[in-house]
Amino acid sequence: MRAGKLRHKVTIERYSEGQDEIGQPVQTWETVGTFPASVEPINGREYFAASAAQSEVTTKIRMRYQAGILSSDRITHGATVYDVLSVINPEMRNEELVLMCKSTA
Numbered sequence: 001m002r003a004g005k006l007r008h009k010v011t012i013e014r015y016s017e018g019q020d021e022i023g024q025p026v027q028t029w030e031t032v033g034t035f036p037a038s039v040e041p042i043n044g045r046e047y048f049a050a051s052a053a054q055s056e057v058t059t060k061i062r063m064r065y066q067a068g069i070l071s072s073d074r075i076t077h078g079a080t081v082y083d084v085l086s087v088i089n090p091e092m093r094n095e096e097l098v099l100m101c102k103s104t105a
């Protein structure tokens with residue numbers, strides 16, 4: 001994967017539940033990490049092809065391989081928040097991840 005294509009910074013967040021100081025349940029998003037990535041809106045042809053499996057996929061995010069990224073995580077890029085719908089490890093080579101996402105707004 002060429003570094004020049006990874007011109008965006010994205011933050012991966014994971015949902016967690018805990019308790020506050022008085023024992024009340026607290027639901028938060030904790031930062032897993034910030035990574036260079038390529039944020040690519042899906043063009044018309046890709047959107048049509050993806051609609052068979054994931055009708056709400058709107059963005060493809062490519063990044064270097066990071067172990068432990070889950071489809072229950074979310075990604076923030078600037079002011080935009082994306083839900084991760086699927087995590088793809090092309091050719092199972094642990095070099096790159098392709099995250100199929102939808103915008104929450």
